[in-house]
Amino acid sequence: MILLKLFFTFLKIGIFTFGGGYSMIALIQNEVVEKQGWMSAQEFTDILAISQMTPGPVGINTATYAGYTAVVNSGLPVWEGVVGSLLASLAVILLPVAAMLLVLRYLSHHKDNPLVEKVFQVLRLTVVGLIAAAALLLLTPESFGAPGLNKQFLVSVALFVAVFYLSWRHRTSPIYLIIGSAIVGLLVF
Amino acid sequence: MSIFADMYRALFFSFFRIGTFTIGGGYVMIPIMEEELVDKRKWLKRDEFLDLMSLSQAMPGVFAVNMATCVGRRVAGWRGVVCAIAGNIMMPIVIILLLAMVFRHFRGNAVVESIFMALRPAVVALIAAPVFRLAKSAKVSWRNCWIPVVAALLIWLFGVSPVWVILIAIAGGLVWGKLGRED
Numbered sequence: 001m002i003l004l005k006l007f008f009t010f011l012k013i014g015i016f017t018f019g020g021g022y023s024m025i026a027l028i029q030n031e032v033v034e035k036q037g038w039m040s041a042q043e044f045t046d047i048l049a050i051s052q053m054t055p056g057p058v059g060i061n062t063a064t065y066a067g068y069t070a071v072v073n074s075g076l077p078v079w080e081g082v083v084g085s086l087l088a089s090l091a092v093i094l095l096p097v098a099a100m101l102l103v104l105r106y107l108s109h110h111k112d113n114p115l116v117e118k119v120f121q122v123l124r125l126t127v128v129g130l131i132a133a134a135a136l137l138l139l140t141p142e143s144f145g146a147p148g149l150n151k152q153f154l155v156s157v158a159l160f161v162a163v164f165y166l167s168w169r170h171r172t173s174p175i176y177l178i179i180g181s182a183i184v185g186l187l188v189f
Numbered sequence: 190m191s192i193f194a195d196m197y198r199a200l201f202f203s204f205f206r207i208g209t210f211t212i213g214g215g216y217v218m219i220p221i222m223e224e225e226l227v228d229k230r231k232w233l234k235r236d237e238f239l240d241l242m243s244l245s246q247a248m249p250g251v252f253a254v255n256m257a258t259c260v261g262r263r264v265a266g267w268r269g270v271v272c273a274i275a276g277n278i279m280m281p282i283v284i285i286l287l288l289a290m291v292f293r294h295f296r297g298n299a300v301v302e303s304i305f306m307a308l309r310p311a312v313v314a315l316i317a318a319p320v321f322r323l324a325k326s327a328k329v330s331w332r333n334c335w336i337p338v339v340a341a342l343l344i345w346l347f348g349v350s351p352v353w354v355i356l357i358a359i360a361g362g363l364v365w366g367k368l369g370r371e372d
Contacts, residue, residue: 016352020252022319026344026351034348042309046296049308050288052315056208056281057218059251064285072293082286089282093274096250100258101270103248119362120247122336124327126358128320129340135317136345143309156310163311167318174315175212178308185307186300 002074006067006084009036010091013063015099017092019127021058024092026134028066038070042142053178063092155188196265197272203230204257204276218253232264253277 009031017024025048032038039047047069051061067088072081144160145152159181166172203225211218219242227238245255254274261273295301329337340358343349 012352014251015249016355017249017251018247018355019323020246022316023351024251025316030344030350030352035350045309045312046292046305048316049305049312050292051285052312053212054281054284054288055210055212056278056284057251057253060254060278061281061285064282065289068286068289078290081289085282085286085289089278093251093254093278096248096255097258097270097274100245100248100250100255101262101267103244104259104262107244115363115366118366119359121328122358122362122365123247123355124323125329125333125336126340126354128324128327128329129337129342130344130351130354131316131323132320132337132341133344133351135313135320136341138309138313138316143313145306152306155307159307160310160314163314164318167315168321173212177311177315181307181311182304185304189303189306 002071002076003080003084003087005036006070007087007091010063010067010088011095014092015095017059017096018123019130021060021062022134023127023130024059025062026130026137028062029134029137032066032070036070039066039073040142041138041140043069043073045138045143049178052174059092060089063088152189155184159184197268199230200261200264200269201272201276204260204273205279208253208277209280218256222256226260232260 013024013027013031016027029041029044033041033044044066047062047065051058051065054061064085068081068085070088071084072078076084141147144156147153163177163181166177167174207218207221207225211221223235223238226232227235233241241256241259245252245259248255254277257273257277258270261269261271263269265272292301324337327337336358340354343354344351
């Protein structure tokens, strides 16, 4: 039953993802952590870390990993977890690909529609808020440690500021930032 | 027939390369896509590449898969779409599955836990940084910045599902377009 639910959940996530993998994170988080309770927020953050340092689109990686984790967490065997991960990745691309094919067909007959352009302008603005929400929802003691003058919290804040600055200003690749943070973790904790 | 079979293989391997050798998500794939699709295979002219790119960004779904759909359809029809997407996501899925299976057994391990204690805040920062990059390309201004702010607050503080926020945004865009106000 969870496999079916997983499929429909990721079908929904796919069609409502505008603006790429990062906005998909907000949707996946909302579904698998908050609504369905398939995994903890901390587990989800770990999945995000791994999804960003392995090859491929972050949206596909997160869907694959979250699908697997949701199924195995509910006590089902590993092979069903594999089926779950494949279902989640397939579901997440199914409707967008269908929509894409329809639009390509339409565009080969019509020129750009001003109404569609307006809708996309508003969507682009909204997606910025969506991604901000995903980051805000992860600002938790599970990710940073309990706030206060303790080692974990201070190191976490320092890492957050450093990674944010390097990623925003210098567009340092996520892979280097993740490897660098992992080394800091090994040395400090 | 043999020409088409070659096309399918070429699509599969081009997108296999694009999917397998890029880390950090769809947008990191743009330069390698440009090289592979425009310069090497010559399936697209540079301006066509830009058009398909903005279309793939505007449409729902995963950017890289949307690009694979556009290019696959153009080069070899719906079978091309299947080949391009399969090539794009095959290795990432295999790698993630292997990691997912292995990593479960190391959760709670002291060394792994100390690494992830540092990775968690880093990942939050990695998600926060594109907000400011995207704000620029979405043309956020003083007049329209309430839209992303309200969207973020609805989801973060009021627990509204992002699905509703997207639906409201689409409805708002339609109304704005119909009223024909210039901004």
